[in-house]
Amino acid sequence: MCEALGIPFEYDQGEGALSPAAMAEPPAWDRARAAVAFTETARHxxxxxxxxxxxxxxxxxxRMMLGPGRKLIASCDALVPVPLHGRRLWKRRFNQAAVLAQAIARHSGKPMLHDVLVRLSATRSQVGLTAEERRKNVRRAFAVPPETRPAIEGKAVLLIDDVRTTGATVEACAAVLKAAGxxxxxxxxxxxxxxxxQLHIEG
Incomplete structure (x- = not known):
């Protein structure tokens, strides 16, 4: 698979190989992995x-994320879930990315930092948006509060989310985390x- 995007190749190209997409437009993050492809079972x-x-x-x-993510988990200093805006968190009552991060933290012993990354604006749902619309929708939506920067400065951070579609959300998150040190x-x-x-799905 592509080292940066985590997308599968048709044949094994060796460890560290990059896809044409990653070379043409390198992501803000370093490596990405997923447990499964988004299918009806995954959607359920x-x-x-x-x-x-x-x-x-x-x-x-x-638990399904532990195997495919083992190298990323082993090399990180902390887990950071993609945050929800307070209004959506109040409505849903929990952050699904935080649920995943907490479970991975329990299994791995790695700390989870729940307040390092915050969502500044209640963006519209990404469902049904094109890739460019998704990027615009989450632009400037995230921030690292100044008081939490010491927790990630010089550290390896593993960003946790449930579904990656175009990557617009984690791209925005990764960019602000790196800008914060x-x-x-x-x-x-x-x-x-x-x-x-499949762009009509949540993610």
Missing amino acids: LVHRLKYNDAPEAGHAMA AARVDVLSFALVLTPA
Whole structure:
């Protein structure tokens, strides 16, 4: 798979190989991995966690992320979940990325930093937006508060999310984490959308 984007190759190109997409437009993060491709089964688990208040789905998803993410987890200093805006957090009552990060932290012994990355604006849902619209939607949506910067300065951060579609959200998060002093930002998600036709899904 592509070292940077975590997308599968048709044949093994060796460790560290980059896809044409990663070479043409390098992401703000360093490496990305996902447990599964986004299929109907993956959608069912994601929706059970996100909309049906089923934390056991999140625990199952986190366990599935441990294997594909083992190198990223081992080399990170801390886990950082993609944050929700306070209004959406109040409505949903929990952050699905934080549920995954907490479970991975328990299994790995790595610390989770829940207040390092904050969401400044309640952006519209990404569902149904094109890749460019998604990028514009989350631009300047995240920040690292000055008082939390020492926790990540010079550190390797592993960003956790449930679904990566175009990568717009984690791109915005990785950019602000690096601007705040993180030495490395990797991304671990439960599911990865492989085809543009799936852009109508959450992520």
